[in-house]
Amino acid sequence: MAEPIEQVEGRGCVLRGDDIDTDRIIPARYLRCVTFEDVGEHAFEDDREQAKGDHPLDQESAEGAEILVVGRNFGCGSSREHAPQALMRRGFRAFVGGSFAEIFLGNCTALGLPCATLEAGDLARVMDAVEADPDQILTLDLATRTLQCRAGRFKVGMKPGARDQLLEGSWHATRVLLEAGEAIEACASRLPYV
Amino acid sequence: MAARSLLDKVWEAHTVRELDNGETQLFVGLHLIHEVTSPQAFAMLEEMDLPVRFPSRTVATVDHIIPTHSRARPLQDALAEEMMQALEENCARSGIRLLEPGSGRQGIVHVVGPELGFTQPGMTIACGDSHTSTHGAFGAVAVGIGTSQVRDVLATQCILMARPQLRRIEVQGSLGPGTYAKDVILAIIRRLGVKGGVGFAYEYAGDVIDAMSMEERLTVCNMSIEAGARCGYVNPDVTTVDYLRGREEVPRGEAFDTAARDWLELSSDPEARYDDRVELSGADIAPSVSWGINPGQNLGVDEQLPRVAEFPDDEQPSVEEAYGYMGLQPGAAIAGTPIDVAFIGSCTNGRISDLREAARVAQQGSVASGVRALVVPGSEAVARQAEEEGLPEVFRQAGFEWREPGCSMCLAMNPDKLVGREFCASSSNRNFKGRQGSPTGRTLLMSPAMVAAAALQGAVRDVREVL
Missing domain, CATH: 3.30.499.10 (Aconitase, domain 3)
Structure with a gap:
């Protein structure tokens, strides 16, 4: 089993904008590798280069931030796991946002990184609050499905399967899948084409 | 029996078990891999000391990093060469077929799967590549996965996935001149948005889709992921069967006829239930x-x-x-x-x-x-x-x-x-x-x-x- 993840506590970093795709999170040229080891250094590299120091990840307050607060459809596009790997290796342990692309969310779950959603109004309040006071500690609690910060305590949404896997520590799916044992072969033998 | 969609039929046939948390352990009938998203998965497998469970159900190609000028080895880009070698070694060690450059069978994973007949109706297909939705053109449930899931498939031939909702998108009438499958899918995404499909599978239907060749349907299904839908499909019909007949990896003779009958039965029943329906007019779509x-x-x-x-x-x-x-x-x-x-x-x-x-x-x-x-x-x-x-x-x-x-x-x-x-x-x-x-x-x-x-x-x- 993997480690159960009940709560993520840490400072936040706000990255505004909808539909931020995985090409932006990690440009394709950094996918030329056979391990994930070095991908963290290149997170949002092109966006940061173009922002000339103004990118949220380049602010002093982003140093050591552990919860990335994002807009809607975060992580859309390519299935590259390099994207959550890069953000994880930069120190992020959870994502809170308007919504998440499906493959990105699955990849995050497989790495033990919760993705939680907030209603639009709540998300705006949390973003404003974190930007105004980046030193505050955010607490994402999976059991109560809440996000606590100085602006208040907000209900978050989570995909039920992902939440359970994280809470139970069964997010390393290989072990769970292996538990099916011979039922896998039995299913295969019923398929006309296998 | 209640009316079922193709998604229902394929999902049920590949269900190994259902977990209490709403996820299904789904058997993956065809696993496609390439050089970018697989090397880390093989390394994870090795770390867990697990073998590839169904090597015959995985097929590999090289496409993302390959140069289009000279493919002479070693490749000029040392990083690309390293990735190529890793794929070759991993395939050789695990007994996985690799469609090598120069073999006449290499190409983009979503082009070679269909054209060689690996992709067939009624399959579940997974690949560490978001455009895996392409293969849905044949009436397969085909999804893109990340590298940890590539590891899962290598180790167990299964993935965990929650059953998506189903949206039927009908494109009626016909297309004007100079208007292609690409324009149809761009129009669909413009209408429903890039996040409209999150949590959904898209079933494409209607006169325009019916009249399309398999290659056109591949174009439409390919960009399902750009609509936010992890998979999209077209119900198999005569066009599907005719395309597959005689392809390298497809059964021959009587076995083909039997398979073709099964394929046609996979189509969604007329009374199948949809979570949402959308209709577009082909005549309204411009280049x-x-x-x-x-x-x-x-x-x-x-x-x-x-x-x-x-x-x-x-x-x-x-x-x-x-x-x-x-x-x-x-x-x-x-x-x-x-x-x-x-x-x-x-x-x-x-x-x-x-x-x-x-x-x-x-x-x-x-x-x-x-x-x-x-x-x-x-x-x-x-x-x-x-x-x-x-x-x-x-x-x-x-x-x-x-x-x-x-x-x-x-x-x-x-x-x-x-x-x-x-x-x-x-x-x-x-x-x-x-x-x-x-x-x-x-x-x-x-x-x-x-x-x-x-x-x-x-x-x-x-x-x-x-x-």
């Missing part, structure tokens, strides 16, 4: 061009660029960001936008019918001065067929470069890249910031015929004027 930084930001080539105020309040920041990046003016015509590069290829539009349509336009003139134009066939088989038909010569005479097969400038992991703020008319699938290899490069998505027309004009042009 389309993207103007922004996601594929939903597109319009008919004869339209003016939308004003920011036309969008809902919560979308306006994204629209402004898109205009800022693209350097285009709201209210201006998209036609006439000058281009620097023309790219024909990719898993969306790198098949023989795409090249034929592009060549039909290309033979009418020559590439405008200052425009770099390249044609990258989707596979060695596509290249071979094109050569038999004399297409490379048509393209070369018009001033296009004819290249070796691969993903190429769709995502620019090989040496084919935009430079600086170049504008690229591209038959690929993503116009994301920096997608084509230059951090400031600008992509205009369109059909292959439209790309060819833009190459000749040196600017975006309505292909209907030249057909």
Whole structure:
């Protein structure tokens, strides 16, 4: 089993904008590798280069931030796991946002990184609050499905399967899948084409 | 028995077990791998001391990093060579078939799967690549997965997945001249948005889809993921069966007839239940061009660029960001936008019918001065067929470069890249910031015929004027 993840506590970093795709999170040229080891250094590299120091990840307050607060459809596009790997290796342990692309969310779950959603109004309040006071500690609690910060305590949404896997520590799916044992072969033998 | 959709039938047949948390352990009938998303998965497997459980159900190809100029080994890019070697070693060690360059079977994973007959109706298909949705054209449930899930499939031939909701999208009537499958899917994404499909599988149907060839259906299903839908499919019909007959990896003789009967029965029952339904009219769809930084930001080539105020309040920041990046003016015509590069290829539009349509336009003139134009066939088989038909010569005479097969400038992991703020008319699938290899490069998505027309004009042009 993997480690159960009940709560993520840490400072936040706000990255505004909808539909931020995985090409932006990690440009394709950094996918030329056979391990994930070095991908963290290149997170949002092109966006940061173009922002000339103004990118949220380049602010002093982003140093050591552990919860990335994002807009809607975060992580859309390519299935590259390099994207959550890069953000994880930069120190992020959870994502809170308007919504998440499906493959990105699955990849995050497989790495033990919760993705939680907030209603639009709540998300705006949390973003404003974190930007105004980046030193505050955010607490994402999976059991109560809440996000606590100085602006208040907000209900978050989570995909039920992902939440359970994280809470139970069964997010390393290989072990769970292996538990099916011979039922896998039995299913295969019923398929006309296998 | 209650009426069932194709999704219901395929899902049930591949269910190993249902977990209490709502996820299904789904058997993966066909696992496709490539060099970018698999090496880490093999390493994880080794760390867990697990073998590949069903090596015969995985097929490998190399596509993302392969150069389209010279494929001589070792590859000039040492990182690409390392990835290529890792794939070769992993496949050899695990007994996995590799469609090697030069074998006549190599190509983009979503081109070779269908054309060799690996992809069949009723399968579940997974690949560490978001455009796996392509294979749904055959009535398969095909999903893109991340590297940890590639590990899961290698170790167990299964994935955990929650059953998606189902949206039926009917495109009725017929398409006008110069309007292609690419325009249909761009119109669907424009209508439903890039996040409209999250949590859904898309079932494409209606007169326009029924009348499409398999290659056209592949184009439509390919971009399901750009609509946010992890998979999209078309119910199998006679077109599907006719396409598959005689393909290398498909059963032969009587076994084929039996399989074909089964395939046709997989189609959604007329009374199947859908979570949502949408209808579009084929006659309303024009040759389309993207103007922004996601594929939903597109319009008919004869339209003016939308004003920011036309969008809902919560979308306006994204629209402004898109205009800022693209350097285009709201209210201006998209036609006439000058281009620097023309790219024909990719898993969306790198098949023989795409090249034929592009060549039909290309033979009418020559590439405008200052425009770099390249044609990258989707596979060695596509290249071979094109050569038999004399297409490379048509393209070369018009001033296009004819290249070796691969993903190429769709995502620019090989040496084919935009430079600086170049504008690229591209038959690929993503116009994301920096997608084509230059951090400031600008992509205009369109059909292959439209790309060819833009190459000749040196600017975006309505292909209907030249057909």
